Amino acid sequence: MPRRTRPAESARAVSSASAVSAAPSASPAAAASAASPGAEAGRGAAGSDSEGESSERAPGDLRRLRTEAASLRAFTEVGAGARRRDAIAAVTGAWLQRAWLGSGCQREGLALAAVGSLARSDSGPASDLDLVLLHDGRIGGKALGEIAERFWYPLWDSGVRLDHSVRTLEECRRVARDDLVAAVGMLDLRLIAGDPELVAGVRATISHDWRANARKRLPELMEAVRERHERHGELAHLIQPDLKESRGGLRDMTVIRALAAAWLADRPRGAVDEAYARLLDVRDALHLVTGRGRDRLVQQEHDAVAALLGYGDADLMLKDVTEAGRSIAYALDATSRRAGQSQRARTLRVGPRRPMLTPLGHGLSSHDGEIVLGPRTDPARDPLLLLRAARAAALAGLPIAPTTLDNLVENTPHLPKPWSPKARDIFGELLAAGDGLAGVWESLTLAGAVDQWIPAWSAIRSRPQHNPVHRHTVDRHSIQAVIEARPLLADVRRPDILLLACLLHDIGKAYGSDDHAHLGAEPAGQAVLALGYSAEEADQVAHLVRHHLTLVDLATRRDPDDPRTVEMLCEAIDDDPDTLDLLRALTEADARAAGPAAWSQWRARLVDDLVGAARRRLAAQGHGPDPHVVDPGPEEDGLPEVAAHVRAAAESVGVQVHVEDHGEGQLVEVIAPDRVGLFADTAGLLAAHGLSVRRARLATVDGLAVDRWHVESPTGARADAEAIERSMLRLLSGDRRGLTPLTRRPPRSHASPVTRALLVPDASEDSTVLELRATDRPGLLHDVGRCLASAKVSVRSAHVATYCGQAVDTVYLTEPDGAMLSPGRVAQVVGSLIDVADG
Incomplete structure (x- = not known):
């Protein structure tokens, strides 16, 4: 030189x-x-x-x-x-x-x-x-x-x-x-x-x-960052965080600068600089309080550091530290993704390179590991687009691109309160996404979207928990409870109610009281009403929030052999078996989210023993499950009527299909002479045409099937009645090519709930009633219908619903001669349904 x-x-x-x-x-x-x-x-x-x-x-x-x-x-x-x-x-x-x-x-x-x-x-x-x-x-x-x-x-x-x-x-x-x-x-x-x-x-x-040397050093740097985060944990979720080394700490800001110095990504500004300055202030105060160059904010120094910084109490300081850690961690994630994208672009570019977009429906696409808007998508025209993007990101396990998220939050119209049924359904599917929910919810929180949806959420955001059992802040614990509930969704008849209860069960901790379960019941119910649920559903969520500690307290602190213990549990659930199932699942999800010490085999056994005793007591008192899981709506009360000319046309041609707009989706009505396999064929064709079934009601009137399917199209396309009719007529002639798209099936998630197929006793005087609970997927109803057709049982009627990505289907079955199924046949059909749903 x-x-x-x-x-x-x-x-x-x-x-x-x-x-x-x-x-x-x-x-x-x-x-x-x-x-x-x-x-x-x-x-x-x-x-x-x-x-x-x-x-x-x-x-x-x-x-x-x-x-x-x-x-x-x-x-x-x-x-x-x-x-x-x-x-x-x-x-x-x-x-x-x-x-x-x-x-x-x-x-x-x-x-x-x-x-x-x-x-x-x-x-x-x-x-x-x-x-x-x-x-x-x-x-x-x-x-x-x-x-x-x-x-x-x-x-x-x-x-x-x-x-x-x-x-x-x-x-x-x-x-x-x-x-x-x-x-x-x-x-x-x-x-x-x-x-x-x-x-x-x-x-x-x-x-x-x-x-x-950025190409070689970037993976090395990211691996070193990952290992450091594993050693020191996440600053936002620690009561005694390392202000420098934890994920979201001061050293991560150095990594962000290094990525920018490699010319691989722009250095983020604004909120992340404020967060960095806040952590530096806390670090400075910690140095003066201890007289040493320490970076770990240990609990015994909280009060002194908070007082020096002018906070009223240490929890307010910890909340700000958590917020700062979240901002820096989010900025690091976004910057490292940008750096990786830039590096891949440098490696692959041999000329002009167009963005490789994978359409996801509703104007959304995935691109280079992120969810982005399509080139002609206008957020101002779809109030549901932010929810749709969040759902797509969580299900795919991908983040929403920061610029896309800013665009959506700024330009998507606010949802009116209460929400529409469609908004409510999308939100439920977001909650049911599993592990992908955590990162997406974090980005939505930082962007201010969650506070728009659930105003009460801001009171528990970043709120510390001093119970050593808990490993997360109140809001992060609540989201973890939602994630932990995913494998339990098939255990309950209303998965959406379970997920809402998990989300809101600790909302009462905003008031800083030990009796947070009772204090949180009312705001939880109000939040559920604002999300578009009925007053009855809001009351059920509020009831679960009020009693979310009751089951575990009775199981671990009371004598399980005392009849009064079982009686107290039955009183808490109002003698309702469905509420008992929901409370059991909520108890486990809450405990697992708290940390390993909160849920053990011993505690699970105590809870299950008490739940089993309560079920036996309810059965002895005649409190059985309600088989009617779907509210059909006023337009579907009673058996459907069929005009004479429609009946004649359906019998002569073989099928009649009508499509009309219905709320935020479409109603596809299929009228055809009843036959074994009709349910499977119709469900398969709807899936093959790219239509997702949200709910359905199938009935048979004087030998004529009148099936009403409520569907939606991810692309926004209208169902083509004539094309569906032609496809069904080809199926009648033995041409099965219309079902070919169903062979391309997405892989099953490891976190999917276990499928349940249950007999609902005494639900009908002349039919055998089965209830199937399984993870929804394209072609599921077609597979269920084929299974029933293969078993040579007739579907007298069916009630199909989807809650939070979970299909809850009730079918009324008979033998071809109209007789009810024998116990042996029930066992055969139940086993086949579980196999095909898991397939």
Whole structure:
């Protein structure tokens, strides 16, 4: 690297100018302290113990000066944090430059540079100093060693922790190549004293190497970040977080800067800068409270740190820390995705490259690992588009692109309260998405969408929990309970009620009371009403919230052999078997979400024993399940009537299909002579035509099947009645090609609920009633219908519904001669249904 020499006096002038420019906001007191010779002596240069030499060479107790500079800045004033850190940087820079001058380091080809927090001007009162003595290789080893000792000794005696090194440009490149942490740190390299061209040259070379090797180093960096997060946990969910190393901590901001320095992604601004400054303020207060350079915010320091920062209590401070951690973690995720996308684009580009969009329906697409809007999609025209995007992202396990999310939140019209049935259904499917829900909900929360949907949510957002059993904040625990409920959805008749109860069960903790279950019942019910559910459904959710601790308390704290224990549980569920099933599932989901210590085999056995005893008591009292799981609506009360001309046309042609708009979907009515397999054929053709069945009611009137299917199309296309008729007539002639699309079946999720097929006893006097609960998928009803046709049973009527991606289908079956199924036949059909639904 070319070097320009300069006289020693010029070097001193440049160093002095650097001191002034590095700290324009230093206070007069701090500057005076920095400029004074220093009252406290340390050892002299080159290891001398002479008090006189120390007094002349050491410019003062740096640790004390830094603490005084920090203490001069009130923590509660607006902008005090930045001014405080500027003052610390000014004092430190001035001290180092005076030490540089006093140690006789003014040599050609020599410079002092900082990395880490000092280089970024965000040092805390007790932060380490990371310094590099740079040289161009022309100074001899012995002379260089003597120079280094003369400078390091006063620093060691100054009361601060020091990480130091002596390197040439090539040595810096080698260290950066071999040590990822060092490479990231040297990107912030900044001149303190000496030759500015030497420092500028090293920094430029390190930055060039970083960009040139980005393809290799990006995976290495991301793996190191992942391992660090696993070791230190997520700042947003910890009561005693490491402010630096945790996910969402200060070091993640350094990673974001490194990704931007590689020219792979833009550095995010705004909210993430505010979050970073907030964490720095907490770190500064922690340093002053403890008198040490600690980064872990341990519980015994919460009150003192909160008081210094001006908070009314420690929980308010922890909430802000959580919010800051969430913002930084979200920014890191988005920036790392952008970096990966840029790197792939560089690797694959051989010419103009068009975006590879995979349509997902409703104007949404997936692109390069994110959910984005299609090129002609206008959020202002679809009030449901934000919900649809959230559902698509959670189901696919992909994030919504940040610009897309901002566009959706800003431009999608707010949903009127109460929500429409369609909005309610999409929201339920979002909740039922499983593990993909957590990240999407986090992004929706940060964007402000969740507060629009559920205003009460803001009161529990980032609220800490001091119970050692809990591993998450209140809001994150609630979302985890929803996720933990997914495998249990087939255990209940109304999965949507279960998921809502999980989501809102701790809403009462916003009031800071031990009796949060009772306090949360009313706001939970109000939130459910606003989401478009009926008053009866809202009351059921409120009832579950009120009693979400009852089952586990009775099972673990009362005598299970005492009849009064079972009686108390039955009173809590109002003698309703469905509520008992919901409470059982809510209890397990809540416990599993709290942490490993909250749900064990022993506790599960106690709960199940008590639930079993309650079921036996209810059965003995005649409280059985209600087989009618679908409210058909006023237009479907009783058996449907068929006009004479429609009957004649259906019997002569073989089928009649009518389509009409119905709410936010379509109603497809199929009228045809009843036959074995008609249910399967109709369901299969609707799926093959890209239509999703939301609910259906099938009935037979005097040998004529009158089936009403409520469907929707992800593309917004209208069902084609004539095309469906033609396809059904081809099926009658034996041509099955219309069902070919059903062979392309998506893989089954490992987290899918276990399929249930249940006999509903005494539900009908002349039919056998079975209830199937299974994860919905394209072609499920077709497979169910084929299974029943293969078993040679007649479907007298059927009630089909979908809740939160979970099909809950009730079928009334008879033998071909009209007789009810025998117990052996019931077992055969139940086993076949479970097999085909799991297929």
